[in-house]
Amino acid sequence: MPGRSFRIARIAGIPVGVSPWWIVIVALFTWVLGDSYFPEVVKGISPAASYALGLASVLLLFLSILAHEFGHAIVARRHGIEIEEIDLWLLGGVSRMRGEAHEPGDELRYALAGPAITALVAACFGAAALLLPASTPPVLSALVEYQAYVNGAILVLNLLPAFPLDGGRVLRALLWRRSGQMRPATETAASVGRGFGYVMIALGALEFLAGAPLGLWLALIGFFIVMAAGQQAMGAQVEAALSGVHARELMSAPVVSIPARSSLAQAASEYFVPYRYAAFPVVDESGRAIGLASVDRLASHAPRGRAGEQALGDLADRDPQLIVTTEEDVARLLERPAFARVGRAVVVDDAGRPVGLISITDVQRALRAYRLGGDGAGRGAGALAG
Numbered sequence: 001m002p003g004r005s006f007r008i009a010r011i012a013g014i015p016v017g018v019s020p021w022w023i024v025i026v027a028l029f030t031w032v033l034g035d036s037y038f039p040e041v042v043k044g045i046s047p048a049a050s051y052a053l054g055l056a057s058v059l060l061l062f063l064s065i066l067a068h069e070f071g072h073a074i075v076a077r078r079h080g081i082e083i084e085e086i087d088l089w090l091l092g093g094v095s096r097m098r099g100e101a102h103e104p105g106d107e108l109r110y111a112l113a114g115p116a117i118t119a120l121v122a123a124c125f126g127a128a129a130l131l132l133p134a135s136t137p138p139v140l141s142a143l144v145e146y147q148a149y150v151n152g153a154i155l156v157l158n159l160l161p162a163f164p165l166d167g168g169r170v171l172r173a174l175l176w177r178r179s180g181q182m183r184p185a186t187e188t189a190a191s192v193g194r195g196f197g198y199v200m201i202a203l204g205a206l207e208f209l210a211g212a213p214l215g216l217w218l219a220l221i222g223f224f225i226v227m228a229a230g231q232q233a234m235g236a237q238v239e240a241a242l243s244g245v246h247a248r249e250l251m252s253a254p255v256v257s258i259p260a261r262s263s264l265a266q267a268a269s270e271y272f273v274p275y276r277y278a279a280f281p282v283v284d285e286s287g288r289a290i291g292l293a294s295v296d297r298l299a300s301h302a303p304r305g306r307a308g309e310q311a312l313g314d315l316a317d318r319d320p321q322l323i324v325t326t327e328e329d330v331a332r333l334l335e336r337p338a339f340a341r342v343g344r345a346v347v348v349d350d351a352g353r354p355v356g357l358i359s360i361t362d363v364q365r366a367l368r369a370y371r372l373g374g375d376g377a378g379r380g381a382g383a384l385a386g
């Protein structure tokens with residue numbers, strides 16, 4: 001999947017980021033359009049105008065893709081799924097969701113919302129291209145025609161049943177609706193997606209060998225589909241093993257907590273050194289968890305100089321996402337970005353007092369153990385609850 005992206009805007013409360021790859025793609029497409037496409041379409045265009053037109057086309061395309069992603073985001077929100085971020089990267093956009101649809105109907109509406117926007121955009125540009133008067137400057141009509149064409153092409157590609165493309169999500173939603181089970185539907189859709197990905201790689205490679213450089217592009221898309229489909233299938237397996245398993249079943253307990261008013265020096269000499277644990281819950285006067293203090297965190301966040309006097313309450317990671325109840329579903333816990341970032345969470349009782357710590361290592365160990373037992377075997381309480 002794409003590397004780290006940086007934020008460029010916040011629209012309707014949803015952060016929009018661009019991956020460094022996106023910049024490369026903007027440059028590459030501007031070059032391809034400015035160098036060969038527009039000089040061919042607009043006779044006698046100057047190189048400067050051609051490249052400017054190329055850049056304008058790519059940026060307009062960027063807005064169309066953003067509109068597509070917002071189509072998904074608005075529908076997701078209506079169904080109570082939070083969109084964490086919209087990322088623009090190599091192949092277009094990705095909406096990072098927190099959680100998944102709970103009904104195949106929701107998934108279907110979510111999957112179709114993006115392509116519906118793209119279809120609308122393509123139709124608008126198509127209609128504009130047809131309705132533009134003959135006196136329109138050729139540069140403008142070329143720009144409009146290109147948008148109609150490229151949005152149409154994206155629509156077709158996007159609706160291929162190649163999970164995780166939108167068409168593949170539609171396929172999954174339909175399979176899910178028919179069988180009533182999401183996981184097998186995800187696995188089937190991911191296999192079909194992988195098949196499509198391999199076909200695209202093969203076709204792209206053949207095209208490239210036959211002298212068409214854009215074949216490389218098709219192969220690259222195929223490659224990402226194969227990778228992403230594999231990740232989705234893996235995610236479905238993890239979900240299968242861990243949903244219905246509660247945090248209390250995998251946590252390490254009992255746990256030793258550090259009072260928030262302890263200084264860093266006290267925490268080190270009374271807790272970190274004698275116990276040699278990598279992390280401790282931090283508690284307020286009433287014993288309720290307020291955060292997590294780990295060796296890594298303290299090493300990177302403690303100020304230099306008078307560091308030892310700093311209160312632990314100020315140094316701890318106080319992201320509320322890192323505090324979970326004993327009944328937290330482990331599959332849901334894995335979806336928390338804070339848990340992925342820190343690798344640990346504090347497990348608390350009904351009164352908010354720490355009763356254990358759960359780490360990624362605990363979860364991975366459990367996964368390996370469940371895999372030993374084969375499909376669904378040995379899941380203990382999880383199997384009953386799931």
Ligand SMILES: [Zn+2]
Binds near residue numbers: 069114
């Ligand atoms: Zn989409």
